[in-house]
Amino acid sequence: MTKSAFEHNIRISLAHHMIIPAIFLAILIILLSQVPVFNCLFPTAVSSSEDMSALYHSSRYISCHADSLHYTGYDYMIGGRVKGHYYYALEDGKCTIYVLSSKYIQQYGDFPSTINNSDFRAELIINDSNLHDLLSLMAGDMNWSYNGLSSVTSTVVVNELRYSPVPVAILGIFLVFALVFTLIHIVTIIIGLINPYHTAIYNNTLGRNSTVHIRQACRELMTDCKKTGGFYITANYVIYANAPVSAIIPIDRISAFYSYSTLCGLPMRRHLAGTITFFIDGHAACHIHHLPPVLTDEVAQALEEAGITNGRAINTQSSADNS
Numbered sequence: 001m002t003k004s005a006f007e008h009n010i011r012i013s014l015a016h017h018m019i020i021p022a023i024f025l026a027i028l029i030i031l032l033s034q035v036p037v038f039n040c041l042f043p044t045a046v047s048s049s050e051d052m053s054a055l056y057h058s059s060r061y062i063s064c065h066a067d068s069l070h071y072t073g074y075d076y077m078i079g080g081r082v083k084g085h086y087y088y089a090l091e092d093g094k095c096t097i098y099v100l101s102s103k104y105i106q107q108y109g110d111f112p113s114t115i116n117n118s119d120f121r122a123e124l125i126i127n128d129s130n131l132h133d134l135l136s137l138m139a140g141d142m143n144w145s146y147n148g149l150s151s152v153t154s155t156v157v158v159n160e161l162r163y164s165p166v167p168v169a170i171l172g173i174f175l176v177f178a179l180v181f182t183l184i185h186i187v188t189i190i191i192g193l194i195n196p197y198h199t200a201i202y203n204n205t206l207g208r209n210s211t212v213h214i215r216q217a218c219r220e221l222m223t224d225c226k227k228t229g230g231f232y233i234t235a236n237y238v239i240y241a242n243a244p245v246s247a248i249i250p251i252d253r254i255s256a257f258y259s260y261s262t263l264c265g266l267p268m269r270r271h272l273a274g275t276i277t278f279f280i281d282g283h284a285a286c287h288i289h290h291l292p293p294v295l296t297d298e299v300a301q302a303l304e305e306a307g308i309t310n311g312r313a314i315n316t317q318s319s320a321d322n323s
Contacts, residue, residue, distance in 0.1 A: 001221050001232065001241060009241045010196035010214075014189050016244040017201055021185050028179045036060050037172030040165050043121050049091045052156040056124045061165075064122055064158060067091075069098055069115040072138055076130075076161060084161040086134060087115065095153040097131065098122075101161040122160040131157060204285050205249045205278075213237075217248045228302045229295040238278070238303065240288055247278075247286050254308055255279040259296040276300070 036059075044059040048066035055062070069087040076084035076099050085105060087098040104120060105111065131153075139149040192199030197214045206213045220234035221241075230242030238254070240247040256279045264273040274296030278286040291299075 001225075001227075003218060003222060006218050006221055006241060007196045009246050010199060010201075011193055012244045013246040014192045014196075014199060014201060018186065018189050021182050021189070025179070025182045025186065028175055028182060032172075032175050032179065035168065035171060035175065037168055037175075040168040040172075043163075048089045048096065051094070051154070052096050052124060052158060053126075053154050056126055056156045059124070061121065061123055061163065062158070064120055066098070066118045066120075067116065069100075069118060071111075071113045072097075072134070073141065074134060074137060088138075093152060095149070097128075097134065097153065097157045099157060099159040099161050104160055120160045121163045122158045123162040125157045125159045125162060126155055128157040128159075131155070202248050205247060205253075205280055207253075213250065214248060226302060226306070228298050229291070231299050231302070233302055233306050238308070245288065247288060249278055249280065249286055251306070251308060253280050255282045257300075257303060257308065259300050261293045261296065264290065 039059055040061045043061040043063040044055075045063045046055060046059075046065075048064060048069075066089055069089050072086040072088055074086045075082045076086060082102060084099045084101045087100055089096050089098065099122075100115075100120070108115070132150075135150050135153060136146050139146045142149070188200045192201065197211050197218075199214070200210065202210050202214065217234065217237045217239055220237060221232055221239065225232045225234040225239075230240055232239040232241060236251055238247075238249045238251060257276060259274060259276045261272050261274045263270045265271050272293050273289065274291040274293045275287060275289045276291065276296055276299060277284050277288075280286065
């Protein structure tokens, strides 16, 4: 194998390693755009006189000052238990529904039918599933039609009970850390694409000084090696160099290996494919799949001839199957 072919295989392998991080990065960006972490921790200061429907598109969480809230006569229940109470505010001929938690109401002592000059933090909820039923009941109490009441009622409910900054903050921190680690992973892959000898994809097999090992493996490929299928056995390494999968394994770190064949593919189009697993420092660290079964036997023989112990006895089930 030439030096350029060796570098090309590394780049192809890195390109395939880029797919999952790139998809994960896109998902994280979408999630971060949908979770307004900063707005939850620092809600927008508003008053009850503002149009909550218009405000919803710019701010999901608010720190609200309400001049006057009136009890609707109905409670907010979860699991058959009263968790909050429905209030409403009338501002400039527009009705807005508020949900105040029972804990918030307790500060007033006796249950208040009207609350003046109240301050609280809340989440704006659009198309609340309970809003239709609530307006229907309120319309009946007022001898008014549902259509008439709903036409002057905001579709956004101000829900103080739903304001929970801690879970949102935890989720936001997790997403930010995941974003940072994903970006670092992508950057390391890009560095490897630019300079294949500085790639980190072989760290699980090469450990420290992977750059030195990769350069040495390349030199040995250029001089003296034994080729079996996509495998190259040099003086110090077992190299698998069939794009998009590639592996560089130091021979002195191989504790054992074993090979086996399994049925792969769709139920109506199954075929026999081989797998070779290398145990590095006593741990299964490298699996090479989808090999022709004949090739796995040839590779196993070549590895044994190179003095590498065949470890089929490590996996008793595989040993029984192969025998």
